[in-house]
Amino acid sequence: MASSAPIFYDDVLVYLGLLLLILSLVVQAVALIHCLTQRGDGFQAIGTLPKGAWAAILAVCIVLTLLLGSGATGIFSLIGIAAALIYLLDVRPGLKDLSDGKGFW
Incomplete structure (x- = not known):
């Protein structure tokens, strides 16, 4: 059976999926650690x-991403990244402004 894809195509997909999974777990872990501190x-x-x-939302998302193992494109992983x-983009800047004394109030 002839295929037009290179021989290493599947290996590249596996490594890209693993890289995306690790990246998503790192982003979720950074958000959880910041929240807890x-x-x-x-x-x-x-x-x-x-x-x-x-803290509960972020922790549950990390656990579901790890346990269900559907990779970085699984539904729970995408919810966790979101x-x-x-x-990180909404709450963290507000907390930073609050602690710096530069808040809008």
Whole structure:
């Protein structure tokens, strides 16, 4: 059976999938670690979910990404990446502004 794909095509896909999975786990872990190291009252001050809710969301997403093993393109991995990016791009700057004293209030 002739194929037009190079012989190493499957190997490249495996390594790219592994790289994406590791990258998604790193992003989720950074968001979880940052969340756990922040003060709880800061979350209420910026008007977002409480610290416990964010920590639970991020931790559950990491566990589901690891346990279900569907790779970086699985539904739970994509949800975890989305949750981590929302935290890192929305909540983290608010907490940083709050701790710096440069908030909008």
